[in-house]
Amino acid sequence: MSLRHIDPKQRGFLIVNSHPAGAAAAVSRMWDRIPPRADGSAPVVLLLGHSAGYGLAALLTGLRRHGIRGVGVAYEGAETERRTASAGWYRTAEAARLAAEAGCDFAFVNTDAFSAKGKDEVLALVERRFGKVDHLIYSLAAPRRTDPETGTVHHSVIKPLGAPYEAPALDFSDGRPKVTSVRLEAGTEDEKHATEQVMGGGDWRLWVQALAERGLLAAGFSTVALTYIGSELTSPIYRQGTIGAAKEHLEGTAGQLNAGVLAGRGRARAVVTGAAVTQASSAIPSIALYTTFLRTVLGEDFRTTDQQAAELWDQLLGNTPLVTDAEGRVRLDGWELDARVQDQVRALWADPQAGLDRSAAGAEWFMGQIRELYGWGLDGVDYDRAVETSIAWPEA
Template sequence: MLVKPRVRGFMCVTSHPDGCCKHVEEQVNYIKSQPKIDMPRRVLVIGSSTGYGLAARISAAFGGKASTLGVIFEKPGTSSKTASAGWYNTAAFHDHAEKSDLYAKTINGDAFSDEVKSKVIEIIKKDLKEIDLLIYSVAAPRKKDPETGDIITSVLKPIGKNISMLGLNTDKECIQKVELEPASKSEIDDTIKVMGGDDWSRWIQQLHKSGALANNFKTTAFTYIGDKITWDLYWDGTIGAAKKDLDRKVKSIRQQIKDINGDARVSVLKAVVTQSSSAIPVMPLYLSILFKEMKSRGTHEDCIEQLYRLLTTRLFSDGENYDIEGRYRVDDFELDRQVQKSVSDAWSNISDESLPLLADFDEYKRSFLRLFGFEIAGIDYSRDVDPEKVIPGIINL
């Protein structure tokens, strides 16, 4: 079939198998071009099919020669419908891992469920004995409570006040005002349950209890903080409340794994275009301005550059490379004072007329479409492709 991008709001409902494969290849080649990562060899990545989770798996496998176990929640293609981008990404990752003679196994199922946790533990005990590193990279709009069976939904709202902020209508390519009412107490609580630290803690608890964690085990979960421009909706809103819950839960996780000399840290990453960030009204405009500024300075990084830097200069480097809150930080280039001043100045002067001058919306659009395998150099998008791709040894739950 011929596959073209079909964008609905902040989602692209099609993905291109060849484009996704090439996008993964680009990331693999980047890691192979860098100095080797000195890190342990048994890694579990929860949420390993797109964005930062995929970059983490690629970095560990091709930079650190690690055996990787991935947990994804993706849809395969059919003869008449494309798979999700994460499915094609994972298929491509397996192809590269096989060529490099690297162990790779993937479970496709609900990471929040105890069924998936039990299956992962079973595979670890059988194939790897233990794991040395767990990377938690799950961003979900809802979850099924593993104990009650209730469906809990997260919301993207401010807390305690109405807000009015600038945004970018990505369909009409114009500046717009976004008005949002504050979340209720139950909406805040539910968002924390879905996007906070509960599931990360539950994973560690069950893995540790089963004896699947090695001595000197490390774990990290990803977060974003950003700067004041986005705080009303993000850091001071419901999503921020969930991310602050990670900071609370990580302390108890650290205590859980103290007996194996384990360590747990939250990792703060920079703003990039992901399927999750594109859904946040303020982010397309912020990212368009940020990209223009950071590219002009030569400091722009995407997921793969961020994860390589996180692993080499934070997780597996000498010394205590974390902030006063105990977090690893690789958002330093984004939060550079001069960068943020330039972004703030542009934000204050942005309009439909000044958008092309003060922001790089074309780069935002390109980055967004690349998530789904489009706008990838070297791909012939006029060619028919087979939407059905097999992931070797995939375990579907």
């Protein structure tokens, strides 16, 4: 037992401690939003990056609506004397509880999914407990990756390519939203390459190959990796920058898998999601301001991650037709890139300070979403009481 009274340690968009009851409440709230089981398919799923963002939404939606079985993989920090466990740790514990309550056979592994050891551990569990895999969902995000073949440690960077980037950004450093300006120098070819090695399709390819080599691909196997395109407003720092290069690498990997190891045995696709407030996206300059304006324009029509995950599952399982583009990517972002929506966002962006003045509610919503990522600011949670912080990782 480890009862603690904890307060958020926050600096801007960075919060270094998590509230276990709040993190659990966030998971339960998403679970309750998801319509109950739509079919009895119960496919076997390997979900890489289950503890946050779209990965968490895909997990909860898959469990709640389709009774998925399988294994989720994340790499989360345990509690220490100085810090709570990570929010993803606490979210996983709550997700495991809900899965068990719903009668779903789903296991959770805390390991470095980039490593050969991690792959061996996970695939041994899959083989022993579930047999062949119907769907692999790749939703990993990390700042660095060690190449398992060379031992080289690659670090991703968030930089433009070709020219410096200067644009308005949202600043919460003093607790109140304000517009500032951000400038980043152009990334180098080495930095671009390193970011591709971390966030591109190299590790996705290794996972699919490992499944194939172990004979774990079910008939009709499918795999998807999550990507993002976004608006022309953020394109210089995202789609045309180092991260965008990595996403193009990821998307290109789908075609390589289809022509190679999956030929005649399955299908790989990239899935273009819409905007979301995640720990990863909040670190990208200007994305916070853009998302604030997008929320201001859309209001409650802003599509949540679980709403998008529901669309993805229905398409993966054949309940609705696939919505794809000319490159074969599944598109879940039509609501964001609608021309009328983007015109209104562009009008706010043209005068960022005036846009923020009109978007006060959107800015507060954005900051509230950031706090919820770490379990803070949720209705019904008593933050004045001491809370149990030593929560075990679910046994696999």
